[in-house]
Amino acid sequence: MTSSSPFARPDRNTVLIAALGLVLIAGGLVAALMLLSPAVPEALALDPSTVVAPYGQDELPSGAIHEVSLVAAAGTMRLDGVDVDNVWSFNGSVPGPEIRIQLGDTVKITVQNDLDVATAVHWHGIRVPNGMDGVPGITQDPIAPGSSFVYEFTPPDVGTYWYHSHKRGNEQLERGLYGAFVVEDAEPAAYSQDVTLLVDDWLLDQVGQLDTDFDSSEDLHHNGRWGNALSVNAEILPTITAAPGERLRLRLVNASNGRIYQLRFGELDAVAIAMDGFYVDRPLPVDGLEIAPGNRVDIDVTIPVDAKGSFVIADSLLSFSPVPLMTLEVSGDPVDPPSFAPPTAPVPDWSDAIEWEPNGTFELSLIGDEDIAEDQPTGLAGDFGGVFGWAINGRAWPDHRTHVASLGQAEKLRFVNDSGAFHPMHLHGQFFQVVARNGVPVREGHFRDTVLLNSTDTVDIVVVPTDVGVWALHCHIQLHAEYGMFTLYEVR
Numbered sequence: 299m300t301s302s303s304p305f306a307r308p309d310r311n312t313v314l315i316a317a318l319g320l321v322l323i324a325g326g327l328v329a330a331l332m333l334l335s336p337a338v339p340e341a342l343a344l345d346p347s348t349v350v351a352p353y354g355q356d357e358l359p360s361g362a363i364h365e366v367s368l369v370a371a372a373g374t375m376r377l378d379g380v381d382v383d384n385v386w387s388f389n390g391s392v393p394g395p396e397i398r399i400q401l402g403d404t405v406k407i408t409v410q411n412d413l414d415v416a417t418a419v420h421w422h423g424i425r426v427p428n429g430m431d432g433v434p435g436i437t438q439d440p441i442a443p444g445s446s447f448v449y450e451f452t453p454p455d456v457g458t459y460w461y462h463s464h465k466r467g468n469e470q471l472e473r474g475l476y477g478a479f480v481v482e483d484a485e486p487a488a489y490s491q492d493v494t495l496l497v498d499d500w501l502l503d504q505v506g507q508l509d510t511d512f513d514s515s516e517d518l519h520h521n522g523r524w525g526n527a528l529s530v531n532a533e534i535l536p537t538i539t540a541a542p543g544e545r546l547r548l549r550l551v552n553a554s555n556g557r558i559y560q561l562r563f564g565e566l567d568a569v570a571i572a573m574d575g576f577y578v579d580r581p582l583p584v585d586g587l588e589i590a591p592g593n594r595v596d597i598d599v600t601i602p603v604d605a606k607g608s609f610v611i612a613d614s615l616l617s618f619s620p621v622p623l624m625t626l627e628v629s630g631d632p633v634d635p636p637s638f639a640p641p642t643a644p645v646p647d648w649s650d651a652i653e654w655e656p657n658g659t660f661e662l663s664l665i666g667d668e669d670i671a672e673d674q675p676t677g678l679a680g681d682f683g684g685v686f687g688w689a690i691n692g693r694a695w696p697d698h699r700t701h702v703a704s705l706g707q708a709e710k711l712r713f714v715n716d717s718g719a720f721h722p723m724h725l726h727g728q729f730f731q732v733v734a735r736n737g738v739p740v741r742e743g744h745f746r747d748t749v750l751l752n753s754t755d756t757v758d759i760v761v762v763p764t765d766v767g768v769w770a771l772h773c774h775i776q777l778h779a780e781y782g783m784f785t786l787y788e789v790r
């Protein structure tokens with residue numbers, strides 16, 4: 299950590315103590331509520347057409363093709379006054395170039411790998427044909443050093459997405475291989491500014507260089523790699539400038555390897571209008587919303603006409619020590635605030651699913667070497683060190699059981715977290731709704747592609763599989779996925 303950095307390295311023990319506190323409370327609750335949940339022999343009838351409709355839009359391809367070239371290579375990044383060496387980025391910048399298109403447009407993206415190691419790029423949250431999903435070894439061969447791969451697809455949904463390396467993410471994401479991907483509304487609401495904010499935390503050493511222990515055993519055993527320098531668009535405590543009365547759409551992406559954020563806007567009135575790309579059915583308060591690795595949240599904030607000066611937007615996950623993320627500097631002549639209702643979209647109510655039996659249960663845990671076969675190939679990262687792995691149903695990748703789902707057939711899945719650590723579970727290729735937490739029905743009013751499980755949470759989701767193929771289902775804490783918490787979800 300550099301002496302000029304205002305941020306203290308997060309104390310992992312503090313995070314763990316907080317997590318374990320939740321364990322005790324939630325554990326009892328789960329046990330009590332599970333006993334109360336009736337077993338239903340068969341899922342209630344549900345017409346998939348009523349639930350599939352809000353996902354896709356019948357937009358025809360516009361015919362516009364955006365040819366994009368992304369070159370992955372090592373370079374240098376200026377952070378907190380220091381040239382950080384051996385950052386890996388797309389086109390020499392962190393984040394990589396923002397890809398911003400209209401609904402119906404096609405992208406043709408050539409990824410050239412000028413790194414010394416193989417890579418692949420995943421378009422997080424975008425429903426792409428399976429072969430374009432960027433999961434090496436599953437949907438494509440890794441892009442070898444010196445070679446390239448062309449991704450071509452037409453995103454079917456508007457929203458805030460992002461792209462990132464899906465190969466050895468604990469190192470490649472951490473070094474900077476990510477960028478934003480926005481599919482604009484056909485008729486965008488009249489925001490004064492539309493700003494993309496990729497939030498990331500860097501783990502820097504004493505001289506401001508990247509800590510290169512990407513496989514730290516301590517991080518691996520706990521909640522992944524948490525950095526000591528919080529950045530937005532790879533800038534520490536950047537400033538957004540706005541005039542009084544302006545209304546901003548902030549598209550926030552959590553690009554961190556492991557860190558979870560809870561934003562605090564202070565005196566500013568901010569509501570969430572989209573989660574993981576999709577509009578919510580009613581605006582949600584932003585304060586207190588958990589934003590886990592992989593999650594996106596779109597925020598609608600209006601600067602009061604009589605406001606002036608600086609407003610700090612902070613992360614308050616650890617409420618006793620909020621960390622400033624960025625500053626909103628209000629200056630200039632006031633403007634008339636754009637007047638329109640925050641954008642929303644209808645989201646079907648699947649709360650009946652509380653009665654359904656899960657079609658699949660995914661127990662998340664840490665397993666020791668006695669559970670891992672000696673001849674088992676190593677994990678995605680390569681090296682378990684023969685000690686332990688993060689597991690789904692007792693199996694650490696590549697040991698796994700593929701879950702098979704039927705196209706268009708709604709199903710409930712249950713995640714059970716017994717591990718004492720956080721796990722933001724990410725399903726590729728489909729969206730889902732959370733319908734229960736710890737046996738208690740919830741109506742979130744939005745879809746997701748990534749859901750956070752606190753240390754002993756049980757979470758039920760409903761998925762209507764909309765795209766065939768073999769999709770990844772994994773924890774988005776990069777070290778957890780890399781060391782086994784990864785399985786497959788096949789839609790036939």
Ligand SMILES: [Cu+2]
Binds near residue numbers: 774778
């Ligand atoms: Cu995890």
